[in-house]
Amino acid sequence: xxxxxxxxxxxxxxxxxxxxxxxxxxxxxxxxxxxxxxxxxxxxxxxxxxxxxxxxxxxxxxxxxxxxxxxxxxxxxxxxxxxxxxxxxxxxxxxxxxxxxxxxxxxxxxxxxxxxxxxxxxxxxxxxxxxxxxxxxxxxxxxxxxxxxxxxxxxxxxxxxxxxxxxxxxxxxxxxxxxxxxxxxxxxxxxxxxxxxxxxxxxxxxxxxxxxxxxxxxxxxxxxxxxxxxxxxxxxxxxxxxxxxxxxxxxxxxxxxxxxxxxxxxxxxxxxxxxxxxxxxxxxxxxxxxxxxxxxxxxxxxxxxxxxxxxxxxxxxxxxxxxxxxxxxxxxxxxxxxxxxxxxxxxxxxxxxxxxxxxxxxxxxxxxxxxxxxxxxxxxxxxxxxxxxxxxxxxxxxxxxxxxxxxxxxxxxxxxxxxxxxxxxxxxxxxxxxxxxxxxxxxxxxxxxxxxxxxxxxxxxxxxxxxxxxxxxxxxxxxxxxxxxxxxxxxxxxxxxxxxxxxxxxx
Amino acid sequence: xxxxxxxxxxxxxxxxxxxxxxxxxxxxxxxxxxxxxxxxxxxxxxxxxxxxxxxxxxxxxxxxxxxxxxxxxxxxxxxxxxxxxxxxxxxxxxxxxxxxxxxxxxxxxxxxxxxxxxxxxxxxxxxxxxxxxxxxxxxxxxxxxxxxxxxxxxxxxxxxxxxxxxxxxxxxxxxxxxxxxxxxxxxxxxxxxxxxxxxxxxxxxxxxxxxxxxxxxxxxxxxxxxxxxxxxxxxxxxxxxxxxxxxxxxxxxxxxxxxxxxxxxxxxxxxxxxxxxxxx
Numbered sequence: 001x002x003x004x005x006x007x008x009x010x011x012x013x014x015x016x017x018x019x020x021x022x023x024x025x026x027x028x029x030x031x032x033x034x035x036x037x038x039x040x041x042x043x044x045x046x047x048x049x050x051x052x053x054x055x056x057x058x059x060x061x062x063x064x065x066x067x068x069x070x071x072x073x074x075x076x077x078x079x080x081x082x083x084x085x086x087x088x089x090x091x092x093x094x095x096x097x098x099x100x101x102x103x104x105x106x107x108x109x110x111x112x113x114x115x116x117x118x119x120x121x122x123x124x125x126x127x128x129x130x131x132x133x134x135x136x137x138x139x140x141x142x143x144x145x146x147x148x149x150x151x152x153x154x155x156x157x158x159x160x161x162x163x164x165x166x167x168x169x170x171x172x173x174x175x176x177x178x179x180x181x182x183x184x185x186x187x188x189x190x191x192x193x194x195x196x197x198x199x200x201x202x203x204x205x206x207x208x209x210x211x212x213x214x215x216x217x218x219x220x221x222x223x224x225x226x227x228x229x230x231x232x233x234x235x236x237x238x239x240x241x242x243x244x245x246x247x248x249x250x251x252x253x254x255x256x257x258x259x260x261x262x263x264x265x266x267x268x269x270x271x272x273x274x275x276x277x278x279x280x281x282x283x284x285x286x287x288x289x290x291x292x293x294x295x296x297x298x299x300x301x302x303x304x305x306x307x308x309x310x311x312x313x314x315x316x317x318x319x320x321x322x323x324x325x326x327x328x329x330x331x332x333x334x335x336x337x338x339x340x341x342x343x344x345x346x347x348x349x350x351x352x353x354x355x356x357x358x359x360x361x362x363x364x365x366x367x368x369x370x371x372x373x374x375x376x377x378x379x380x381x382x383x384x385x386x387x388x389x390x391x392x393x394x395x396x397x398x399x400x401x402x403x404x405x406x407x408x409x410x411x412x413x414x415x416x417x418x419x420x421x422x423x424x425x426x427x428x429x430x431x432x433x434x435x436x437x438x439x440x441x442x443x444x445x446x447x448x449x450x451x452x453x454x455x456x457x458x459x460x461x462x463x464x465x466x467x468x469x470x471x472x473x474x475x476x477x478x479x480x481x482x483x484x485x486x487x488x489x490x491x492x493x494x495x496x497x498x499x500x501x502x503x504x505x506x507x
Numbered sequence: 508x509x510x511x512x513x514x515x516x517x518x519x520x521x522x523x524x525x526x527x528x529x530x531x532x533x534x535x536x537x538x539x540x541x542x543x544x545x546x547x548x549x550x551x552x553x554x555x556x557x558x559x560x561x562x563x564x565x566x567x568x569x570x571x572x573x574x575x576x577x578x579x580x581x582x583x584x585x586x587x588x589x590x591x592x593x594x595x596x597x598x599x600x601x602x603x604x605x606x607x608x609x610x611x612x613x614x615x616x617x618x619x620x621x622x623x624x625x626x627x628x629x630x631x632x633x634x635x636x637x638x639x640x641x642x643x644x645x646x647x648x649x650x651x652x653x654x655x656x657x658x659x660x661x662x663x664x665x666x667x668x669x670x671x672x673x674x675x676x677x678x679x680x681x682x683x684x685x686x687x688x689x690x691x692x693x694x695x696x697x698x699x700x701x702x703x704x705x706x707x708x709x710x711x712x713x714x715x716x717x718x719x720x721x722x723x724x725x726x727x728x729x730x731x732x733x734x735x736x737x738x739x740x741x742x743x744x745x746x747x748x749x750x751x752x753x754x755x756x757x758x759x760x761x762x763x764x765x766x767x768x769x770x771x772x773x774x775x776x777x778x779x780x781x782x783x784x785x786x787x
């Protein structure tokens with residue numbers, strides 16, 4: 001009898017959970033000690049404000065679930081204690097720990113516990129379930145106890161997920177009184193149905209070609225043209241050209257959405273490459289991520305997919321400046337006092353803008369009313385850091401009525417096949433580097449893989465000699481030319497490939 | 508900067524026909540550029556590709572015939588005229604609507620690199636004492652000076668309210684030969700010039716040789732019409748690649764192969780909005 005009663009000395013409960021910093025995760029053990037002394041409830045182990053506030057939520061949830069909050073000295077430690085813990089996801093683990101240490105729960109919770117508590121004892125969903133479950137899986141633990149709303153996401157991440165609606169259900173499940181059934185692994189989302197098909201767009205042969213090159217090689221693309229000529233429509237057709245997501249890409253992209261709290265509960269795993277189109281009033285926090293705790297921005301949410309900046313000239317130049325690092329590194333590190341997070345951000349950038357402040361420079365249907373210097377200033381606003389990283393620039397003109405009626409437009413599916421074949425060629429070339437597209441070729445790889453045919457060599461040499469191209473510009477042209485050749489299924493780069501790359505390069 | 512008073516021998520004689528010639532003019536460059544046969548080529552700042560080409564062609568014809576091109580160094584047509592004269596190896600005089608130091612300190616954009624070239628070939632001229640800045644009235648007075656300094660004036664493009672129409676009125680008052688370039692109907696930049704022609708105030712300019720005849724210079728045979736369909740299509744301003752393909756009837760693959768060498772050699776250039784244009 002004495003052995004069965006919880007002894008005061010050994011009343012430490014341990015509940016596994018997981019902490020999240022950006023995409024980085026670490027298993028955390030919630031240790032709860034209930035000892036004699038004046039009634040107190042303390043959380044140690046570098047909790048942030050949201051974690052510290054768990055005390056009030058946990059106390060109320062325990063009481064309102066029909067349990068008793070021990071009128072003794074309760075100390076909760078989040079081990080390892082050296083790193084700051086953020087968010088509300090520890091509530092469930094702390095509550096179960098308190099109940100276990102005070103003898104109201106008969107068994108140790110062995111599943112990973114993730115969930116926020118409501119004052120009435122309900123369990124609420126938290127963000128970032130997917131990366132945390134994957135962290136637990138890597139450590140060899142499969143079971144996850146979480147809110148009902150998170151169960152599908154946890155199951156999609158590969159865990160055996162038990163969804164609960166309340167603390168009572170959680171206790172009944174852990175004690176074995178009323179086991180919850182494991183959540184079904186959600187069916188993969190329906191095949192993506194892109195909003196715009198290339199065949200919906202009349203004319204615009206060169207812009208479509210540029211779109212295909214951008215989709216295949218991951219090159220950044222700027223569409224310039226008068227208002228109403230179809231720039232936005234063209235950009236929105238890009239998702240229909242992108243190749244399907246690889247499973248490992250899907251996991252990372254979905255994890256980023258999970259961290260941002262943007263998971264579709266019915267289909268937690270992304271089925272299509274993301275396409276993000278932030279408004280031009282977006283702050284740099286919204287665009288590249290930030291805040292405290294740091295959250296991923298649009299450029300990371302678009303990871304593996306495309307980021308579309310419409311009305312590029314309307315974005316604040318300072319905000320655009322912050323895009324430089326992610327576009328160059330394929331990742332962004334956000335540092336805040338006491339916390340830093342790195343998010344991947346490998347995107348195909350598509351931007352659109354008017355050619356001048358009034359929008360009608362080069363418009364066949366309307367006359368531009370801008371002064372020449374004003375047009376120059378308009379372009380200068382953008383020049384430098386960001387435009388330097390744009391590989392393709394193409395004019396989107398107003399099209400004639402006859403073209404609107406022309407038949408025989410190519411469908412996106414046909415282009416996507418060419419894109420997928422080109423991506424395969426790139427993948428074979430870059431195997432083992434972690435990079436996938438020609439846009440990411442290093443200078444050494446350019447030398448190795450961008451072998452020019454004799455006539456193309458002459459053209460490139462002339463371009464170099466004329467000093468109209470910097471060496472960075474030459475590398476950019478060669479990367480694009482490599483993609484054009486890949487789309488044509490050619491091993492060597494011919495003059496026509498370099499020619500098109502030069503033509504779409506921009507000034 | 509050279510300061511020329513009215514009693515100075517280098518003071519441009521042609522200015523004396525004005526009812527109130529400026530007491531003093533300031534010159535950067537060669538005051539001698541204000542002598543000899545000269546044609547004023549002026550027009551709106553909001554020019555079209557057509558206006559830019561015509562201004563350039565007139566200025567280049569003047570340069571080839573040894574005629575000085577006088578203009579106002581404003582954005583648009585004026586700058587195209589100065590640039591055409593310089594590219595044609597001729598001399599050009601820029602008459603400013605503000606004092607020279609103020610202009611030099613504030614000029615930006617595409618005009619800035621032209622300043623040393625204008626100074627080197629001809630002169631920057633101002634009738635305003637430093638530190639007078641640009642004002643509405645200074646441009647009105649400046650326009651009369653442009654008309655006086657040239658033997659003939661060509662208005663290339665002018666909207667309804669363009670200041671170039673003031674220069675036209677001044678040229679007429681001073682009995683200078685006055686030409687206007689006919690423009691497309693419906694083009695806002697040609698309403699003023701077409702009206703000058705319609706009312707008989709100005710003669711229609713059908714070729715640069717019209718104005719050269721009027722100042723007694725002989726037009727050097729101009730180059731024949733452009734043979735290359737690509738270059739011909741781009742004469743009236745830059746085009747997007749698709750527009751160029753439609754205009755020349757050369758489909759895209761072949762077109763890019765033909766454009767690339769022209770781009771590399773600097774015959775053509777790419778604009779900030781992705782269009783292709785002639786290098787001028």
